[in-house]
Amino acid sequence: MPIVHEPVARCVDGWGRPAPDTLALEVEDLHFAYPDGHVALRGVSLQVHCGEKVALVGPNGAGKSTLLLHLNGLLNGGQGSVRVMGMPVTTPNLPFIRARVGLVFQNPDDQLFSPTVYEDVAFGPLHMGLPEEEVRRRVVQALTQVGMAHYADRLSYHLSMGEKKRVAIATVLSMHPDILVLDEPSAGLDPRARRGLINLLRTLPITMLASTHDMLMVRELFPRMVIMDEGRIVADGPTAELLEQTELLEAHGLERL
Amino acid sequence: MMLHNALDRYHDRPSSIHDLDPRVKVVVTLLGIFSVLLLPDGAWGAYFLVWCAVLAVALVARLGVGLVLRRSLVALPFALVAITLVFTLPGRTLFTLQLGAWEISASDAGLVRFSSVLVRSWLSVQMAILLVATTRIPDLLHALRHLHVPALLVTILAFMVRYLAVLLDEVTRLLRARQARSAASAQGKAGGSLLWRARVAGNMTGQLFLRSLERSDRIYNAMVARGFRGQYVTINPHRMRRRDWMALGLAFAALTMIQWLGRTLS
Numbered sequence A: 001m002p003i004v005h006e007p008v009a010r011c012v013d014g015w016g017r018p019a020p021d022t023l024a025l026e027v028e029d030l031h032f033a034y035p036d037g038h039v040a041l042r043g044v045s046l047q048v049h050c051g052e053k054v055a056l057v058g059p060n061g062a063g064k065s066t067l068l069l070h071l072n073g074l075l076n077g078g079q080g081s082v083r084v085m086g087m088p089v090t091t092p093n094l095p096f097i098r099a100r101v102g103l104v105f106q107n108p109d110d111q112l113f114s115p116t117v118y119e120d121v122a123f124g125p126l127h128m129g130l131p132e133e134e135v136r137r138r139v140v141q142a143l144t145q146v147g148m149a150h151y152a153d154r155l156s157y158h159l160s161m162g163e164k165k166r167v168a169i170a171t172v173l174s175m176h177p178d179i180l181v182l183d184e185p186s187a188g189l190d191p192r193a194r195r196g197l198i199n200l201l202r203t204l205p206i207t208m209l210a211s212t213h214d215m216l217m218v219r220e221l222f223p224r225m226v227i228m229d230e231g232r233i234v235a236d237g238p239t240a241e242l243l244e245q246t247e248l249l250e251a252h253g254l255e256r257l
Numbered sequence B: 001m002m003l004h005n006a007l008d009r010y011h012d013r014p015s016s017i018h019d020l021d022p023r024v025k026v027v028v029t030l031l032g033i034f035s036v037l038l039l040p041d042g043a044w045g046a047y048f049l050v051w052c053a054v055l056a057v058a059l060v061a062r063l064g065v066g067l068v069l070r071r072s073l074v075a076l077p078f079a080l081v082a083i084t085l086v087f088t089l090p091g092r093t094l095f096t097l098q099l100g101a102w103e104i105s106a107s108d109a110g111l112v113r114f115s116s117v118l119v120r121s122w123l124s125v126q127m128a129i130l131l132v133a134t135t136r137i138p139d140l141l142h143a144l145r146h147l148h149v150p151a152l153l154v155t156i157l158a159f160m161v162r163y164l165a166v167l168l169d170e171v172t173r174l175l176r177a178r179q180a181r182s183a184a185s186a187q188g189k190a191g192g193s194l195l196w197r198a199r200v201a202g203n204m205t206g207q208l209f210l211r212s213l214e215r216s217d218r219i220y221n222a223m224v225a226r227g228f229r230g231q232y233v234t235i236n237p238h239r240m241r242r243r244d245w246m247a248l249g250l251a252f253a254a255l256t257m258i259q260w261l262g263r264t265l266s
Helices: A064-071 A091-100 A117-127 A132-145 A161-173 A191-203 A215-221 A246-251 B022-038 B044-060 B065-088 B108-134 B137-146 B151-180 B194-225 B242-265
Strands: A023-033 A039-049 A053-057 A081-084 A101-104 A179-183 A207-211 A224-229 A232-238 B093-099 B102-107
Touching: A023 A064, A023 A207, A039 A064, A039 A207, A039 A232, A053 A064, A053 A215, A064 A081, A064 A101, A064 A179, A064 A207, A091 A101, A101 A161, A117 A132, A117 A161, A132 A161, A161 A179, A161 A191, A191 A215, B022 B044, B022 B108, B022 B137, B022 B242, B044 B065, B044 B108, B044 B242, B065 B102, B065 B108, B102 B108, B108 B137, B137 B151, B151 B194
Parallel strands: A053 A207, A053 A224, A101 A179, A179 A207
Antiparallel strands: A023 A039, A023 A081, A224 A232, B093 B102
């Protein structure tokens, strides 16, 4: 189904180099309340440039996951606007947006719903309507990228937590997204799997926004940090600087390293 | 986590049966089961031939006779439901039982019908066991898709297979949490009344339902996030080769033979 849309800035130029002037994500004064009346977002504004790796931290219930679900159009209906690669997130644009924003959910058991690893990684490209050859090429490529090429025929429920996490990332990489959005990527991983994941995320040449409680990972991987609390962004700046501000961190339930 | 292997009935062996196209295996299994069910009562020779065929396939598939026999016993209790046939079918009376005010008598025709039902269901179960022991579940699902089973049905099956293990884990966690707090005080007996226990069990079932409901919501989100728009699409990996056609023909011929023998001999 061809989608008519306005010209969109690509994150990567013709030579595969990041084009850092482009805004990958642009969230403006976003409000959202769940149907039960719980207000989750109270005017969030956030800009992420291409090639940036941004961490989203804050206590549980701060609205991090709600914000992430908006980037993909899974939640909408509140005030404010979200733009991905310059394109507004609206219903007609959704099929396009979903290919641009790779959303990795916290629990890989929710993300890996197909019987085999291969089918799960092929799910996204297949639903983009790509030809079979291209789908197969992308599956192999994505699995290789996360170091799981030999697991293609394995059944998802036989994998370890760390392996599931890697496959979950591959399931969105196969869609060739411009932005990778991760919800608590290191939660529930043992130290070795966590280390492997951090190394993997470091090597992926892609814009990244990750919500997390893992401050050590934030310091190591994300040069920029955004603190959320009670549905608002309360701080946004270089990780190294914010991590020095003990009072700010403690006021929002975070610990200084 | 430890339950997963108990769910997997597939036995990975390098055999020509494993290598067959899953569609052939599904079709032959279904035909085999129907064929056995259509055999007349008391066609013992034909039953024996079917059993020999089942054992032969098990041997060619390198599964061993013991495995199929052991697994097939699971189904026997269900077949026992047919025991009423012994007492309800008219025929020569074998013996009479006095049950309070009632007197029931067993007939010879009933006994033959009952044993035939027992044998036939036992043979059918063995065929199904062979199918799942030699075919991986994803292949089985694909085969069903290609045999034009409605897509929605196959998708439901696929989700069931995928999440059965996850749900079992959830149940195990719930049970463990209950066990860990089911302590006894120094005086007095542990446990509580039957009603109270039933309520706990009911609450746990409700918990499981709510968790599953929430999980299904998250899964649906994950599908939509990757472009799902209501149509399930899969890649087609299956192609019929010469030996698949040959196996199909051979199985068909064998089944027809057994049908014919069963009808002429009895």
